[in-house]
Amino acid sequence: MQAPNWDNFIFGNGTISTCYLNASLGFPCEQGSIPIIGVDARSVKDVQAAVKFASTHNLRVVVKNTGHDYLGRSTARKSFLIWTHFMKNITFHGTFVPVGGPKSAEYNDVVTLEAGVQWGEAYPAVNARGRDIVGGISAGGSVGAAGGWVQGGGHSALAPKYGLGVDNVVQITVVIADGSALTVNEYQHSELFWALRGGGGGTFGVVTSVTYRTHPSTPLILAIFSAFINSTLPSGTTTASPILEDLFVELVRMTPAMSDGGWAGYTTVVPMPPTNQPSLQMGYIAPNVSWEKANSTMNPFFAFAEALAANSTFQTTGKLIILAAETSPINSFATLWNMSFANTTGQVGSQVEITSRLLPRSLIEDNPVKVAKTLLSVPFPSFYLVAGGAVADADPSSTGLNPAWRKALIHTITGVGWDEGSSAAEIMQQRDQLKQYTAILNNLAPHSGAYLNEATLYEPNPQYTFFGSHYERLKFIKEKYDSASLFVVASGVGSEDWDASLNCRV
Ligand SMILES: Cc1cc2nc3c(=O)[nH]c(=O)nc-3n(C[C@H](O)[C@H](O)[C@H](O)COP(=O)(O)OP(=O)(O)OC[C@H]3O[C@@H](n4cnc5c(N)ncnc54)[C@H](O)[C@@H]3O)c2cc1C
Incomplete structure (x- = not known):
């Protein structure tokens, strides 16, 4: 698992069974919370055979692709694994008519990615x-x-321009619980197609491929902002810095205008090495937007920050030090990808659990101060401008996705972490903290929801928070295609019918 804590199994008495990456900790290597056996599927037929085997023997199935899941849903103790990682085919179609659809439903330039293809x-x-x-x-x-x-x-970051992943899918192939391989789209098995776009992984079957729309490559403007607070205030804290609060309030206040200006991307409040002073890091893009328009919606934020930096003092508020505040034209997303992410590698996972909220545009417009102050009251919040624009324009009922996405502008995340080898008591303490942060975020946006892929297992009402008003329909479709609940994941559709281990019905 990318977050190796999901490999741990904690017994009721606090004993941990696992196999730590850091062998020098001296713990014996144990099975932990990973499958005992499984299928390294290379084809649709492999997946069908695996599903039929699991169904015949009433096994606890987990479907795993990359193991990146933040809720640990691609592993389980003593389970049977269906691993899709090596299904790597990529097929381009100059023209494409969804199976069963009329000629008028033809798409140009779509791509079919098999289940194991990664974004890289x-x-x-x-x-x-x-x-x-x-x-x-x-x-x-x-x-x-x-x-x-x-x-x-x-x-x-391209979602505000072209819609979320789910909005760009034209067809899915999936193996359902009885072992049949179905091709689902707007014209056949359309309700399953609806559910697979937002109803969550590991729930309706094993997806074997997804066909996506692509878009003409366009130039974009990149905005980078990086600043930290140099102060005598306690290091590594976010709340104690009034200057950071002023800066963050302004960013929140300007976010609707930035969104309307075509900007999207990621802001994080993180400790800055080596002194761990709080810092604000921002990387935004404006695809296919003119230089003038992009600058007119970004430069006011830079100007505000520069004035703050000039007026702040080390002793009283902390001195704002700006390391970068610039926009630059980039000829394509490919160029940006190659210079920023393509060659980054390494072990990126650690013992983390996160919680998140989708913040409605109306909340941000009506009360930016409250939003900023609340987010700075939880540790190192992420503030992702990945909604609005085309995400907001899509018909909320067109996919099974939580309708809260359509009203949101920001996806915000905070979290907890611990060292490998921590005791069960230390882990529980962190989880209790996480529950408190979840309550704080929920109080900020009680009628919104959360993105189920970057969330916590400790949501009090996951059906509403992750699926909103779509829950009943999702559950109906789940029962239709998987009446025996072969596919069940924590906090997923239908999971309330199972105990916490997901092995026994309640
Ligand atoms: C470093 C990092 C960066 C991220 N960046 C982004 C981002 O930019 N945007 C974003 O939206 N999210 C992001 N995420 C969150 C990401 O969407 C989730 O972690 C997601 O669950 C990953 O899916 P996966 O298939 O890669 O992982 P897995 O852990 O293998 O699977 C996740 C879930 O989907 C199920 N599943 C996987 N494959 C299939 C299949 N073929 N059929 C049926 N069920 C399946 C699994 O059972 C599990 O429940 C990021 C996560 C990490 C760790």
């Missing part, structure tokens, strides 16, 4: 044809392009 493989293949595709961001492009990412929604 999909981007170069698509970009080489002069096209862009809406996809995820991670070091080396490690996130799966046709697994849990898209079934949960799939956000991207």
